Amino acid sequence: MEGRAAALGAGTVLNALATGTGAAFGIDVETRATVELDPAADGVAGEIAEDADADTDLIERCVALATERWGGGEGGTVRTDSDVPLAAGLKSSSAAANATVLATCDALGLAVGDDPDDPAVDVTRLEACRLGVRAAREAGVTVTGAFDDATASMLGGVTVTDNDADELRVRETVDWEVLIWTPPERAYSADADVARCEAVAPMADLVADLALDGRYGEAMTVNGLAFSAALGFDADPAVEAMPHTTAVSLSGTGPSVVAVADPADPETDLDAVADAWGDRLGTLRRTTTRNDGAAVE
Numbered sequence: 001m002e003g004r005a006a007a008l009g010a011g012t013v014l015n016a017l018a019t020g021t022g023a024a025f026g027i028d029v030e031t032r033a034t035v036e037l038d039p040a041a042d043g044v045a046g047e048i049a050e051d052a053d054a055d056t057d058l059i060e061r062c063v064a065l066a067t068e069r070w071g072g073g074e075g076g077t078v079r080t081d082s083d084v085p086l087a088a089g090l091k092s093s094s095a096a097a098n099a100t101v102l103a104t105c106d107a108l109g110l111a112v113g114d115d116p117d118d119p120a121v122d123v124t125r126l127e128a129c130r131l132g133v134r135a136a137r138e139a140g141v142t143v144t145g146a147f148d149d150a151t152a153s154m155l156g157g158v159t160v161t162d163n164d165a166d167e168l169r170v171r172e173t174v175d176w177e178v179l180i181w182t183p184p185e186r187a188y189s190a191d192a193d194v195a196r197c198e199a200v201a202p203m204a205d206l207v208a209d210l211a212l213d214g215r216y217g218e219a220m221t222v223n224g225l226a227f228s229a230a231l232g233f234d235a236d237p238a239v240e241a242m243p244h245t246t247a248v249s250l251s252g253t254g255p256s257v258v259a260v261a262d263p264a265d266p267e268t269d270l271d272a273v274a275d276a277w278g279d280r281l282g283t284l285r286r287t288t289t290r291n292d293g294a295a296v297e
């Protein structure tokens with residue numbers, strides 16, 4: 001009983017740590033999971049290809065919760081390999097959880113889809129996403145549950161969510177070119193200074209209003225300024241990028257900064273941003289948004 005799936009990394013439009021309302025968008029950077037189920041196995045053993053010392057609790061819980069819910073409580077193994085850097089603000093935890101839950105469904109021989117009324121669909125992607133969020137809460141890798149990041153990773157496009165209720169408020173497609181700067185340091189969401197984020201709640205409310213109005217670019221840029229200040233990140237990379245982009249923001253609790261460009265806007269120029277960011281330590285990555293989301297492979 002082997003199953004495989006892949007899920008997306010994502011960038012932030014609105015960090016949910018201030019108010020519980022968040023927004024994010026899927027990008028073309030993937031995490032893949034392979035799950036091998038064995039009814040005789042005692043528990044689940046996880047492995048992360050890029051980092052033998054990283055914490056595998058999240059993906060082990062994802063398999064265990066999924067087999068409890070949709071299978072017969074099988075144990076087994078789970079292995080992820082990922083292009084999403086761990087704890088860099090690009091939603092590695094959401095991508096790993098989503099890929100693992102879908103791979104477990106695949107190993108159980110279940111059909112995954114989006115229409116809950118379709119008799120051919122055993123598990124919807126939104127149900128799978130909520131199970132991954134539950135596992136993330138239990139593993140202690142999240143503050144709010146990060147349903148915003150989880151839905152962007154699972155469904156693709158841009159999503160706006162209420163993370164207190166795990167409710168999807170908006171999902172829309174978005175087509176942007178993307179440039180990401182990831183500094184060498186890491187920032188685990190669970191260690192973020194929540195009180196400092198709550199202090200900028202009036203700005204987060206403004207960002208939510210812009211996002212709910214479909215003004216995702218302006219929302220994202222305001223988010224970046226507010227949360228860079230709250231979390232103590234330098235806003236210079238965002239200021240350098242602003243003249244050449246549709247939007248730019250610190251992603252999640254950092255440290256990555258994500259710049260996006262609407263290809264239909266001749267004023268945007270991500271090459272100019274790459275030049276401006278070129279001397280900074282860390283890595284630069286060019287990609288695009290994705291609107292298809294996670295899938296069984």
Ligand SMILES: Nc1ncnc2c1ncn2[C@@H]1O[C@H](COP(=O)(O)OP(=O)(O)O)[C@@H](O)[C@H]1O
Pocket residue numbers: 031048054055056057058059080081082085086087088089090091092093094096141142187188189190252
């Ligand atoms: N590829 C992966 N495979 C398994 N677990 C992962 C993977 N990437 C991240 N995680 C889990 O997510 C945690 C990091 O979560 P978090 O700090 O929220 O980072 P991010 O902002 O990238 O989601 C890790 O400690 C690990 O438990």
Ligand SMILES: O=C(O)C1=C[C@@H](OP(=O)(O)O)[C@@H](O)[C@H](O)C1
Pocket residue numbers: 012014015016017022023088089090091141142143144145146148149188189190251252253254
């Ligand atoms: O743990 C959480 O509840 C969250 C973590 C942040 O993302 P990162 O995990 O990318 O830092 C933030 O953007 C998100 O809205 C909520």
